[in-house]
Amino acid sequence: xxxxxxxxxxxxxxxxxxxxxxxxxxxxxxxxxxxxxxxxxxxxxxxxxxxxxxxxxxxxxxxxxxxxxxxxxxxxxxxxxxxxxxxxxxxxxxxxxxxxxxxxxxxxxxxxx
Amino acid sequence: xxxxxxxxxxxxxxxxxxxxxxxxxxxxxxxxxxxxxxxxxxxxxxxxxxxxxxxxxxxxxxxxxxxxxxxxxxxxxxxxxxxxxxxxxxxxxxxxxxxxxxxxxxxxxxxx
Numbered sequence: 301x302x303x304x305x306x307x308x309x310x311x312x313x314x315x316x317x318x319x320x321x322x323x324x325x326x327x328x329x330x331x332x333x334x335x336x337x338x339x340x341x342x343x344x345x346x347x348x349x350x351x352x353x354x355x356x357x358x359x360x361x362x363x364x365x366x367x368x369x370x371x372x373x374x375x376x377x378x379x380x381x382x383x384x385x386x387x388x389x390x391x392x393x394x395x396x397x398x399x400x401x402x403x404x405x406x407x408x409x410x411x412x413x
Numbered sequence: 414x415x416x417x418x419x420x421x422x423x424x425x426x427x428x429x430x431x432x433x434x435x436x437x438x439x440x441x442x443x444x445x446x447x448x449x450x451x452x453x454x455x456x457x458x459x460x461x462x463x464x465x466x467x468x469x470x471x472x473x474x475x476x477x478x479x480x481x482x483x484x485x486x487x488x489x490x491x492x493x494x495x496x497x498x499x500x501x502x503x504x505x506x507x508x509x510x511x512x513x514x515x516x517x518x519x520x521x522x523x524x525x
Binding site: 304335337342343344345346347350391393398399400401402403404405406 | 446448453454455456457458461469471501503505513514515516517518519521
């Protein structure tokens with residue numbers, strides 16, 4: 301069975317601070333995909349990144365970066381120089397084999413001006 | 414290029430009623446998945462449709478049923494509504510194979 305754990309329920313930071321959202325996953329499959337989605341108050345889940353299990357390279361996209369470590373089964377997400385517009389609920393998700401997405405419970409990020 | 418669309422945006426029903434939610438996938442996508450998101454929780458997979466057939470199903474009762482049309486759009490039907498069915502219902506579409514799922518804005522269902 302697949303499982304995703306996001307231990308941080310809520311995080312509050314002051315604007316321009318860096319913040320890291322943690323994600324730990326469990327799967328017995330050797331081929332799997334990891335995702336991060338952002339859910340603003342409007343409710344729509346916005347796709348941020350997809351990473352397959354064979355690619356452990358870290359990725360940077362603007363102020364966003366992702367650290368994938370198979371040794372610790374973690375796929376952490378860092379926002380550099382946070383902005384108020386980053387306030388949202390962030391979900392980490394896993395898809396292994398041909399299974400549907402399994403989501404964590406999400407981390408609510410509040411960025412205060 | 415239109416993204417995933419869902420209708421209606423909000424819905425209020427009473428216990429025992431039936432509801433139908435609709436979803437149009439992103440252009441070029443042929444697979445539609447439905448998720449239920451209760452307040453404060455992550456989305457839970459309901460089922461997935463491909464080639465007008467239910468391909469996978471999550472742990473939801475038979476009161477939840479669906480359909481996919483030849484144009485790839487989809488409906489989610491819930492019968493005999495319970496208070497616990499109140500949630501945000503999200504539709505996601507993807508391209509063939511293990512494509513990334515893109516989500517619509519959701520339908521907020523309130524059961525009174």
